[in-house]
Amino acid sequence: MKALILTFGTKGDIEPYIALGRALKDAGHDATIGTAWSYEDDVRALGVDFIPSNSLMLEVMQDALGSMAGPADLQRAAKAMTRGVRVSLDDQLRAVRSTKPDIIVYHPKCLGAPHLAEHLGIPAVLSLPLPFYTPTSSYPVPFIPRDLGPRLNRWSYGLNRAESLMYGGITNDFRHKLGLSSLTRWADPLLRPDGGPLDILYPYSRHVVPVPADYPATAHVTGYWFTGRGxxxxxxxxxxxxxxxxxxxxxxxxxxxxxxxxxxxxxxxxxxxxxxxxxxxxxxxxxxxxxxxxxxxxxxxxxxxxxxxxxxxxxxxxxxxxxxxxxxxxxxxxxxxxxxxxxxxxxxxxxxxxxxxxxxxxxxxxxxxxxxxxxxxxxxxxxxxxxxxxxxxxxxxxxxxxxxxxxxxxxx
Incomplete structure (x- = not known):
């Protein structure tokens, strides 16, 4: 198996995916991580293959988190991310062409990954270390700090479509480049191109966040992914x-x-x-x-x-x-x-x-x-x-x- 892992964020966001890459290598598979060039040493130190992407989005995030004083600063940073998203999409295309993977594992900020997988006819697996994407009545989307009751808890997961609304035009431009048809901005990010449910890997412990009874079989709470780097x-x-x-x-x-x-x-x-x-x-x-x-x-x-x-x-x-x-x-x-x-x-x-x-x-x-x-x-x-x-x-x-x-x- 040739796995391409596309991820983005601060070091805490990157480390779990490095651990996954190392585990894939230990199991005899090929694994390549595509992320900001500044993490190359961290990736290669654990013997995982690396392909760099532009650091523009990461630099915007670092600048924002270093000086942010309130919601207005957050909004300005989001606007600055738009150019970074376009650059990132091209980097993801380059990573796929370079590695020719059989499967793609991706952080949701890597917006091109599911479209690239559709283009290639291979599986794409979403992964995020918090229970943000799979709707449940047990608790609301984690950005909401209090329980809303079963019905509203489940409804709150509509927030996970915000990226589709924000970047729908950009991603459709990218799909056209791949020869794919446009998607509505309300497209469900949890559905595969064939209409089936998307598999999601959640790298946290079920002893920390119990698996809700209404989770589908495609939502996999695996336990933490630690590198053991220390x-x-x-x-x-x-x-x-x-x-x-x-x-x-x-x-x-x-x-x-x-x-x-x-x-x-x-x-x-x-x-x-x-x-x-x-x-x-x-x-x-x-x-x-x-x-x-x-x-x-x-x-x-x-x-x-x-x-x-x-x-x-x-x-x-x-x-x-x-x-x-x-x-x-x-x-x-x-x-x-x-x-x-x-x-x-x-x-x-x-x-x-x-x-x-x-x-x-x-x-x-x-x-x-x-x-x-x-x-x-x-x-x-x-x-x-x-x-x-x-x-x-x-x-x-x-x-x-x-x-x-x-x-x-x-x-x-």
């Missing part, structure tokens, strides 16, 4: 010394959630909260989500592989990205989630409902006093430690990438 990572001496110098510290980091205009205020609030509680901490600045300085009890770093670092800390504080949430729970460490946007409130609520951490503290409510209260609750509440440890044990029984490979073999 096993071979060599930490800088400064980090090793800090970890060895006292009790296990707390980890604090907001990943790609830049929002640079509030970085200094968040840094000041974190510093005050740590000082008032006496908690040691490692603070990761990421894309500028926090601006602070190291001290005797605080080590500031750019980043570190979460699967290496999280098992060595006492607890984790993060923004609630799907990847960070997964590694935090799989590491058996209690988590405080401070959601910024999108699906992060969904994961924040799941962490709390599972007994693996305190109630979420949204970005707008981050203050020094609120952080101090939540930090104390996070590290001193025994049930969070036992709950997260039990959940990690359950997650460890799953083999997400192996199950995904078996599904792809069957579909191809």
């Amino acid at each position: 096993a071979s990572w060599e930490p800088p001496q400064e980090l090793k010394d800090f970890l060895a110098a006292g009790e296990a510290p707390m980890y604090i980091g907001f990943g790609s959630m830049g929002f640079g205009q509030g970085a200094e205020q968040r840094g000041e609030a974190i510093t005050w909260a740590l000082r008032s509680t006496g908690i040691r901490a490692i603070v990761a600045t990421g894309w500028g989500g926090v601006a602070t300085e190291s001290s005797d009890d605080v080590l500031v770093i750019d980043s570190a592989p979460h699967d290496w670092l999280f098992p060595r800390v006492s607890a984790v504080v993060h923004h609630g990205g799907a990847g960070t949430t997964g590694i935090g729970l799989a590491s058996g460490r209690p988590s405080l989630v401070c959601p910024f946007l999108g699906d992060q409130s969904f994961w924040a609520n799941r962490v709390h409902e599972l007994g693996a951490g305190p109630a979420p503290l949204p970005r707008a409510k981050i203050t020094a006093r609120a952080l101090a209260e939540r930090f104390t609750d996070l590290v001193e509440t025994e049930c969070y430690r036992s709950g997260s440890a039990l959940l990690a044990q359950r997650i460890s029984t799953e083999s997400g990438t192996e199950q995904a490979v078996e599904i792809l073999q069957r579909l191809a």
Whole structure:
């Protein structure tokens, strides 16, 4: 089997697909990942073939997340993405021509993938590490933070057609280039060209989000896809010394959630909260989500592989990205989630409902006093430690990438 994996996003969005590529290679298949050129080293480090795409969309995202202050900035960034989408479609066509795959696995931001698969007459498999596409009455689409009741929950998944509405003209231009007919802007993204249901791989744990009873057989919750990259990572001496110098510290980091205009205020609030509680901490600045300085009890770093670092800390504080949430729970460490946007409130609520951490503290409510209260609750509440440890044990029984490979073999 020759698999082409097309993906897009921040590093947390890319890592699961690298893990899938590695698992496909281990099973004797050919696997190539097509994504932004800046991830080439990450992909090739695990022995997976790589084909680069333009980084324009990623650069727009990075710029937006580094300076975004509100919805107006988000809207401007969406407009800037339009040109990036056109470039990305051509990159996806080039990747298909270069690799001649038997099957395509794609992140939904790779809009050309299902049309390329239709053109070639091969299967296309959608994949996303959150339950965003398959309608269910159990809970609403994850961008809606509260339960709406069974009927409205299911109806809310109509939001997944937003990309078809936004980029319908662009994708139809692309289809014409492939010799395919136009689609209506209301086309269902969950249907194959022959009208059958599209298969979807969901790389998260059923112990974190149970599989709804009304999910079809084409919605596959496989378990997490982890690269295990941290096993071979060599930490800088400064980090090793800090970890060895006292009790296990707390980890604090907001990943790609830049929002640079509030970085200094968040840094000041974190510093005050740590000082008032006496908690040691490692603070990761990421894309500028926090601006602070190291001290005797605080080590500031750019980043570190979460699967290496999280098992060595006492607890984790993060923004609630799907990847960070997964590694935090799989590491058996209690988590405080401070959601910024999108699906992060969904994961924040799941962490709390599972007994693996305190109630979420949204970005707008981050203050020094609120952080101090939540930090104390996070590290001193025994049930969070036992709950997260039990959940990690359950997650460890799953083999997400192996199950995904078996599904792809069957579909191809």
